[in-house]
Amino acid sequence: MSTSPAGSEPTGGAPVLSLDDVWTRLPTAAGPLSAVRGVSLDLYSNETVGLVGESGSGKSMLGRTILNILPDGARVSGSIRYQGKDVRADPRAGNGWRGVEIAMIFQNPMTSLNPVRTIGKQIIDPIRHHLGLAQREAADRAMDLLNQVGVSAARQRLGQYPHELSGGMRQRVAIAIALSCDPKVLIADEPTTALDVTVQKQVLDLMESLQERFRMAILLITHDLGVVAGRADRVAVMYAGEIVEMAQTADLFAQMQHPYTRALLDSVPRLDDPPHVRRPSLAGRPPNLALPLVGCPFQPRCANQQPDCAVEVPALVSVPERSRSFSCHHPVGVHGTAVGGEGRAGHAAAE
Incomplete structure (x- = not known):
């Protein structure tokens, strides 16, 4: 209890x-x-x-x-x-x-995302492993997730690496990965x-x-x-x-x-703090x-x-x-x- x-x-x-x-x-x-x-x-x-x-x-x-x-x-x-x-x-x-x-979004998406793997691989692989989807189905789900979290040009992003995205976009990708298996x-x-x-x-x-x-x-x-x-x-x-x-x-x-x-x-x-007051x-x-x-x-x-x-x-x-x-x-x-x-x-x- x-x-x-x-x-x-x-x-x-x-x-x-x-x-x-x-x-x-x-x-x-x-x-x-x-x-x-x-x-x-x-x-x-x-x-x-x-x-x-x-x-x-x-x-x-x-x-x-x-x-x-x-x-x-x-x-x-x-x-x-x-x-x-x-x-x-x-x-x-x-x-x-x-x-x-139970999923987790880590503090720094630049370090939590794998720098040598594409965004697509980092989203698609967990989906295929845990949900048993085929490659095409998993890729479609990955694009849908990126669209849901507000990442533009989702198909293009799947082939990009983390360093090619802004900090806000990397954080959205991290959220998409965390949400990939509902x-x-x-x-x-x-x-x-x-x-x-x-x-x-x-x-x-x-x-x-x-x-x-x-x-x-x-x-x-x-x-x-x-x-x-x-x-x-x-x-x-x-x-x-x-x-x-x-x-x-x-x-x-x-x-x-x-x-x-x-x-x-x-x-x-x-x-409403006065100026220069710590x-x-x-x-x-x-x-x-x-x-x-x-x-x-x-x-x-x-x-x-x-x-x-x-x-x-x-x-x-x-x-x-x-x-x-x-x-x-x-x-x-x-x-x-x-x-x-x-x-x-x-x-x-x-x-």
């Missing part, structure tokens, strides 16, 4: 993807490093969950843990269930669902990295329209709070490998509880996850810290009536201001 925090079931029914107390330990010279620490999370069809946190918080590693694409020697514990089935029970079965039922879950790891604002909006609009069409569940991994404010149904905040706060998007931005969430929001530039930055560094942690992992950087924070690990506090959870001895409990909307409903209304 999943122990996901409060607020993880917005629409009822069973989750399409369920994580329960997931840990990922990586081998290092200093000993095992706990990159993911006790994460529990449910993801539902046609839902977008934003996973936010600063670099090194464990966001991308969680995505790779779900797909079991980890470095040699990595050890995973806990439960990862897709449509009720434990995907870790039979590692050999991974090729049957990895990239098919996944039920899409893990989007910083899908708008290095794209200009106009192309960012185009890519996010595309993902949203395809989600509505195919009822995909999306785990949107990003450090950009503005993106999740306008696109996510729920937001999970990750620090030092664990989820420290989770809530419906509008609720999180209206009244955050964890000081780390507050610090992230305070660092976001605003249009936003506050978060002092200090995250803890060394290769060492045992004592007390709250955020305590050394926290403006709200009290003596008990240094010695007691904060328990996860669930507030069912508010559909939220957080782990903090001394929550902020102050009102914030949304930085880009009120989740997908607010985004749609703005359109």
